[in-house]
Amino acid sequence: GNSVTQMEGPVTLSEEAFLTINCTYTATGYPSLFWYVQYPGEGLQLLLKATKADDKGSNKGFEATYRKETTSFHLEKGSVQVSDSAVYFCALKGFQKLVFGTGTRLLVSP
Amino acid sequence: KAGVTQTPRYLIKTRGQQVTLSCSPISGHRSVSWYQQTPGQGLQFLFEYFSETQRNKGNFPGRFSGRQFSNSRSEMNVSTLELGDSALYLCASSLVNARVTNTGELFFGEGSRLTVL
Numbered sequence: 001g002n003s004v005t006q007m008e009g010p011v012t013l014s015e016e017a018f019l020t021i022n023c024t025y026t027a028t029g030y031p032s033l034f035w036y037v038q039y040p041g042e043g044l045q046l047l048l049k050a051t052k053a054d055d056k057g058s059n060k061g062f063e064a065t066y067r068k069e070t071t072s073f074h075l076e077k078g079s080v081q082v083s084d085s086a087v088y089f090c091a092l093k094g095f096q097k098l099v100f101g102t103g104t105r106l107l108v109s110p
Numbered sequence: 111k112a113g114v115t116q117t118p119r120y121l122i123k124t125r126g127q128q129v130t131l132s133c134s135p136i137s138g139h140r141s142v143s144w145y146q147q148t149p150g151q152g153l154q155f156l157f158e159y160f161s162e163t164q165r166n167k168g169n170f171p172g173r174f175s176g177r178q179f180s181n182s183r184s185e186m187n188v189s190t191l192e193l194g195d196s197a198l199y200l201c202a203s204s205l206v207n208a209r210v211t212n213t214g215e216l217f218f219g220e221g222s223r224l225t226v227l
Binding site for chain 1: 114143145152153155158166168200202213214215216217218219220221
């Protein structure tokens with residue numbers, strides 16, 4: 001079945017550092033890919049998405065490119081802020097339900 | 111536009127009891143999905159409803175059930191609670207039509223945190 005694998009956290013960075021959170025997937029067909037973010041005490045919010053190979057999703061300075069050849073959808077940001085501290089979930093949507101990775105906690109210190 | 115509203119936000123139950131959680135989707139959203147979030151298992155899909163019909167179901171025992179009303183509001187029920195049912199239960203709504211299960215663009219509520227003692 002469809003599955004998503006994310007890097008283990010927590011990822012600890014200083015403010016203005018470069019961020020990469022790795023995500024790889026296993027799926028049949030051509031899934032859509034997503035990054036969701038969960039801030040403390042809140043539900044998940046859609047951060048960005050890509051629906052086909054080579055698409056780049058972007059939002060709030062975050063980017064991820066749908067790489068079919070490496071089955072990856074890594075999340076990047078050039079300069080993180082303390083307010084980016086949250087849990088980030090990679091997800092894929094095949095024919096039916098949305099499947100989430102286990103989440104990666106990001107901690108950004110001043 | 112109001113977001114997804116879940117009630118109650120927090121509740122404590124004891125083993126063997128049952129619980130009902132409620133979810134009001136964003137106005138105009140007809141699809142409602144439920145997820146269980148735990149530190150060990152992450153986000154696990156429970157079920158999805160569209161126009162009062164369950165369209166998808168995850169791998170949970172029959173103690174977990176749900177329903178959707180004509181106004182798209184949804185409830186989920188867990189009977190005979192076990193300690194392992196302690197979790198954050200998240201509801202999400204989606205703007206879809208009858209032909210598309212969902213687009214993957216879900217709008218989540220803040221969740222109902224259930225503690226089973």
